[in-house]
Amino acid sequence: GAGVSQTPSNKVTEKGKYVELRCDPISGHTALYWYRQSLGQGPEFLIYFQGTGAADDSGLPNDRFFAVRPEGSVSTLKIQRTERGDSAVYLCASSLRGISTDTQYFGPGTRLTVL
Amino acid sequence: SQKIEQNSEALNIQEGKTATLTCNYTNYSPAYLQWYRQDPGRGPVFLLLIRENEKEKRKERLKVTFDTTLKQSLFHITASQPADSATYLCALHTGRRALTFGSGTRLQVQP
Numbered sequence: 001g002a003g004v005s006q007t008p009s010n011k012v013t014e015k016g017k018y019v020e021l022r023c024d025p026i027s028g029h030t031a032l033y034w035y036r037q038s039l040g041q042g043p044e045f046l047i048y049f050q051g052t053g054a055a056d057d058s059g060l061p062n063d064r065f066f067a068v069r070p071e072g073s074v075s076t077l078k079i080q081r082t083e084r085g086d087s088a089v090y091l092c093a094s095s096l097r098g099i100s101t102d103t104q105y106f107g108p109g110t111r112l113t114v115l
Numbered sequence: 116s117q118k119i120e121q122n123s124e125a126l127n128i129q130e131g132k133t134a135t136l137t138c139n140y141t142n143y144s145p146a147y148l149q150w151y152r153q154d155p156g157r158g159p160v161f162l163l164l165i166r167e168n169e170k171e172k173r174k175e176r177l178k179v180t181f182d183t184t185l186k187q188s189l190f191h192i193t194a195s196q197p198a199d200s201a202t203y204l205c206a207l208h209t210g211r212r213a214l215t216f217g218s219g220t221r222l223q224v225q226p
Contacts, residue, residue: 004158033213040123042204042216043159056211091158100147100208106158 004107006092012113013082021077021110023092029105031098032075034067035091037109043091049075050098082114118142121205121217129225134192136220138205141186143215145207148181148188153202153219162203163190195224 005024013019025032035043045059049069069075089109095102120139128134146167151159165172165181172179178191192199202221206214
């Protein structure tokens with residue numbers, strides 16, 4: 001594909017429900033990142049994958065958040081027992097090798113609203 | 116605590132003028148600093164990366180400076196156009212592969 005894609009573009013759920021957000025990175029990119037962006041703020045790091053493994057999950061706010069990338073391509077961010085404070089835009093990015101000078105290419109994001 | 120600060124107030128300028136945005140950081144010693152552009156409803160788009168040993172970097176109408184003593188980066192857009200209106204984010208690598216972003220400054224260029 002031409003760029004990073006994310007589905008769904010919008011997700012509305014009720015407090016306490018489980019949600020899954022999907023990211024399709026650029027083909028061939030080994031590194032994948034999840035960020036969360038609240039209104040008026042910059043993106044905030046959640047988790048970084050190098051290949052299939054989570055190389056850094058220090059940004060996950062608590063154990064309700066989990067992400068996988070089983071085949072080193074598509075990734076799914078999973079949020080259990082959603083809370084109203086989880087409402088935000090969830091951004092995914094990918095880069096070719098995951099080194100510091102690599103450009104990170106962002107998807108359009110999934111807007112999550114927890115009622 | 117570690118901070119990246121960008122002016123949270125919107126910057127309004129007239130078309131054709133130079134826009135200057137500021138990024139200040141504390142308690143970091145980043146090897147690289149990046150600037151991104153973000154339009155409403157879209158993800159950030161990479162613009163420029165500057166290394167700690169580079170004082171200045173240019174790309175078309177964009178210029179970035181990086182002063183590691185002042186812990187500050189300035190981002191300039193010369194001959195600004197209404198199409199330059201967007202939010203501009205600075206970002207650092209703070210000891211891990213993922214980026215740490217500032218909150219961004221919204222630029223509005225008036226025709």
